[in-house]
Amino acid sequence: MEQTLYADVVIDISHEALDKIFQYRVPLSLRETVTPGVRVCVPFGKGNRETEGYVVAIGREPDYDPDKIKEILRVVEGSLSVESQLIQVADFLKKQYGSSMIAALRTVMPVKNQVKHREEITIFLSLEKEEAEALLTQWERKHYVARARFLKRLLEEGAMSKEEAVKECKLPVKELRKLESDGRIRIEKRIIYRDPFAHLQKKETAVCLNEEQQTIVDDFQKRYEAGEQNTYLLYGVTGSGKTEVYLALIEQVLKKEKQAIVLIPEISLTYQTVRRFYERFGNRIAVIHSRMSMGEKSDACERIRQGDADVVIGARSALFAPTKDLGLIIIDEEHDGAYKSDTSPKYHARETAIFRAGLAGASVVLGSATPSVESFYKAQKGEYILWTMKKRAGNALLPSVQIEDLREEFRRGNRSIFSESLRQKMQERLEKKEQIMLFLNRRGFAGFVSCRNCGTVIKCPHCDVSLTYHRNGSLRCHYCGYETAFTRQCPVCKSPHVAAFGLGTEKVEAALYQEFPGVRVIRMDMDTTRRKNAHQQMLQAFSAGEADILLGTQMIVKGHDYPNVTLVGILAADLSLHGQDFRSGERTFQLLCQAAGRAGRGDKKGEVVIQTYSPDHYAITTAAEHSYDAFYEQEYAYRNLMGYPPCAHLLVILIQCAEESQAVLTVMRIQKMIEQSQESGDDGVQILNPGQAAISKLKDVYRKVLYLKHADAEKLLNLKSRLEPVLEKHPLFAGVQIQFDFDPMNLY
Ligand code: ADP
Ligand code: ZN
Numbered sequence: 037m038e039q040t041l042y043a044d045v046v047i048d049i050s051h052e053a054l055d056k057i058f059q060y061r062v063p064l065s066l067r068e069t070v071t072p073g074v075r076v077c078v079p080f081g082k083g084n085r086e087t088e089g090y091v092v093a094i095g096r097e098p099d100y101d102p103d104k105i106k107e108i109l110r111v112v113e114g115s116l117s118v119e120s121q122l123i124q125v126a127d128f129l130k131k132q133y134g135s136s137m138i139a140a141l142r143t144v145m146p147v148k149n150q151v152k153h154r155e156e157i158t159i160f161l162s163l164e165k166e167e168a169e170a171l172l173t174q175w176e177r178k179h180y181v182a183r184a185r186f187l188k189r190l191l192e193e194g195a196m197s198k199e200e201a202v203k204e205c206k207l208p209v210k211e212l213r214k215l216e217s218d219g220r221i222r223i224e225k226r227i228i229y230r231d232p233f234a235h236l237q238k239k240e241t242a243v244c245l246n247e248e249q250q251t252i253v254d255d256f257q258k259r260y261e262a263g264e265q266n267t268y269l270l271y272g273v274t275g276s277g278k279t280e281v282y283l284a285l286i287e288q289v290l291k292k293e294k295q296a297i298v299l300i301p302e303i304s305l306t307y308q309t310v311r312r313f314y315e316r317f318g319n320r321i322a323v324i325h326s327r328m329s330m331g332e333k334s335d336a337c338e339r340i341r342q343g344d345a346d347v348v349i350g351a352r353s354a355l356f357a358p359t360k361d362l363g364l365i366i367i368d369e370e371h372d373g374a375y376k377s378d379t380s381p382k383y384h385a386r387e388t389a390i391f392r393a394g395l396a397g398a399s400v401v402l403g404s405a406t407p408s409v410e411s412f413y414k415a416q417k418g419e420y421i422l423w424t425m426k427k428r429a430g431n432a433l434l435p436s437v438q439i440e441d442l443r444e445e446f447r448r449g450n451r452s453i454f455s456e457s458l459r460q461k462m463q464e465r466l467e468k469k470e471q472i473m474l475f476l477n478r479r480g481f482a483g484f485v486s487c488r489n490c491g492t493v494i495k496c497p498h499c500d501v502s503l504t505y506h507r508n509g510s511l512r513c514h515y516c517g518y519e520t521a522f523t524r525q526c527p528v529c530k531s532p533h534v535a536a537f538g539l540g541t542e543k544v545e546a547a548l549y550q551e552f553p554g555v556r557v558i559r560m561d562m563d564t565t566r567r568k569n570a571h572q573q574m575l576q577a578f579s580a581g582e583a584d585i586l587l588g589t590q591m592i593v594k595g596h597d598y599p600n601v602t603l604v605g606i607l608a609a610d611l612s613l614h615g616q617d618f619r620s621g622e623r624t625f626q627l628l629c630q631a632a633g634r635a636g637r638g639d640k641k642g643e644v645v646i647q648t649y650s651p652d653h654y655a656i657t658t659a660a661e662h663s664y665d666a667f668y669e670q671e672y673a674y675r676n677l678m679g680y681p682p683c684a685h686l687l688v689i690l691i692q693c694a695e696e697s698q699a700v701l702t703v704m705r706i707q708k709m710i711e712q713s714q715e716s717g718d719d720g721v722q723i724l725n726p727g728q729a730a731i732s733k734l735k736d737v738y739r740k741v742l743y744l745k746h747a748d749a750e751k752l753l754n755l756k757s758r759l760e761p762v763l764e765k766h767p768l769f770a771g772v773q774i775q776f777d778f779d780p781m782n783l784y
């Protein structure tokens with residue numbers, strides 16, 4: 037006899053009710069059809085009222101007495117609703133990345149409309165003109181002043197808002213209701229959606245696509261018309277006009293009455309970027325980002341659900357927008373690390389988009405000037421269709437790049453932050469009134485603080501990370517915010533030689549004022565952009581020419597066009613190069629290319645200076661040559677040799693516990709479980725470096741980690757599915773937080 041299956045069913049599919057899950061038995065006849073996402077009819081409550089709900093999970097274990105579990109009545113036929121699709125996406129997140137179903141459902145379900153909509157209430161006259169005039173005469177005679185004033189105005193204007201009636205004509209709301217019930221007026225309500233971009237105007241000026249762009253758009257059209265469903269990788273150098281391609285692709289999808297979702301990394305989701313979409317599609321756009329209020333967010337979702345908006349633009353989570361008839365998902369800057377969620381389920385937007393598109397019959401376009409090694413690998417294998425754009429649109433030239441060896445500068449006695457060559461070029465630009473961008477991959481005044489006598493690094497007492505020196509004389513932890521006063525005396529050897537190392541934006545700013553008296557600098561880092569809109573305002577000020585130099589961290593390298601910037605300086609390319617992370621080469625290459633791409637966006641040719649202590653590292657030399665292909669070749673060889681993604685896959689098990697001994701025990705137990713299951717199943721899963729976490733303590737919680745490696749992703753996912761129920765239920769693991777991460781973006 038086959039084992040009984042049970043289905044978890046949610047009745048009220050809203051964010052708030054997700055934890056109210058009811059278990060039902062799956063009748064034998066429905067075993068094949070009842071899967072997550074399917075809509076079912078069930079007996080509900082005391083009276084067994086027939087109620088519809090959604091299946092969110094299937095299991096074999098009854099949660100309570102099996103005799104008391106009711107049975108699903110039938111499957112509700114009909115088209116696959118958005119909710120069904122999103123539940124299936126949640127099921128995918130759970131299986132692929134490891135998380136509870138509730139956490140996965142919370143991730144995909146839009147927030148409920150708890151916030152009241154603003155309504156616009158309009159009053160219309162229901163009476164014929166003669167009738168109304170007769171009534172007016174009658175009211176005037178009886179000295180019904182307010183009523184007469186109201187009716188006179190309504191006769192003249194045909195309609196008025198409720199505010200006008202109440203505030204200006206001084207007609208009480210009670211009277212309005214009476215007039216309505218007497219059939220003399222009609223009151224209409226319309227919801228006004230909060231739309232922070234509503235003031236932008238649609239423009240009718242589509243650019244004429246160049247040949248490279250047109251070829252791509254034609255290829256898409258041909259395949260789209262033929263009903264093909266593909267993932268495309270649009271690899272186009274910075275400034276090649278990828279956004280224009282996106283706009284043209286969206287237009288085709290809209291023509292077929294389908295919707296499009298465009299993902300942009302949160303940090304690039306600025307007024308400038310959104311404006312280009314508004315100018316093409318006007319109010320058919322809905323924007324979703326994390327700085328929106330709950331009300332704005334739920335309004336945006338409502339407009340999407342109603343079909344009032346058919347182009348959704350947003351950061352990672354916009355992927356779950358409730359579009360009924362999705363035709364296309366675009367992921368701009370697909371290599372960006374922000375597409376990976378850092379809370380459980382730790383999903384990657386790229387893989388999730390491909391899954392969601394599969395359900396909806398939609399295509400996916402991934403765009404980047406520096407594609408992720410993963411995506412390029414898939415394009416090479418033919419899994420994605422590769423589109424290439426090698427020229428800058430409008431034929432602006434790529435900047436020339438020069439590498440400056442800082443070791444050489446040091447030997448020559450240059451103790452400045454700026455190499456002689458960079459200093460000279462800056463001087464020239466300042467004289468010519470052209471602008472400069474300086475990029476530093478660090479924040480704060482200096483890097484870590486250590487003792488020059490014994491080498492002790494001063495660390496946060498709550499986290500296993502070094503503290504950072506700030507100019508006000510304090511040491512801060514960037515993870516938990518711990519702050520303490522800087523002292524020269526070493527806590528270990530008691531020598532007075534503790535000092536700050538490294539380079540930070542504040543220090544560079546100070547050096548700029550010293551070397552170039554009178555220079556105007558805008559410094560952008562986490563500290564100066566904390567205020568809402570600060571980021572935006574600083575970029576606008578720079579764009580308006582209010583400063584000569586824009587100095588900043590990562591946040592300045594993202595897609596802004598400054599035609600007057602002719603020099604970009606990368607002060608210390610090494611800062612991101614020497615992480616222990618297998619992606620650090622890739623990340624450095626991407627940052628350098630992006631930073632370099634900021635130079636020479638206008639008519640004037642741009643120059644880039646990369647300062648580094650590792651002038652021969654391939655991530656730096658290939659970025660200087662603008663050669664993605666050369667970079668990819670080397671990086672692929674390295675990943676292949678080491679067995680890192682995409683050549684093999686990694687599954688991370690992160691164990692967190694306030695008790696160190698329990699964390700250690702847990703790692704050992706899990707390791708043993710894996711080894712035992714290996715012996716029986718012979719999966720060949722390799723356990724790397726057991727127990728070591730790069731950060732071993734964070735906010736007083738101990739962290740242990742297991743890295744599992746296998747060439748076949750399925751093997752790892754199967755192992756995870758086998759472990760998960762044991763880890764969730766077994767009392768040995770109570771009080772320990774266990775998280776999974778599949779193909780991580782950072783090491784733990
Ligand atoms: P990317 O997203 O690839 O970095 P953009 O789409 O931002 O590039 O385009 C870079 C610049 O080139 C923009 O100012 C854009 O208006 C312009 N541009 C793009 N396509 C064309 C075209 N076909 N003709 C003229 N200018 C174009
Ligand atoms: Zn010391």
Ligand code: ZN
Binds near residue numbers: 496498499513514517
């Ligand atoms: Zn800390």
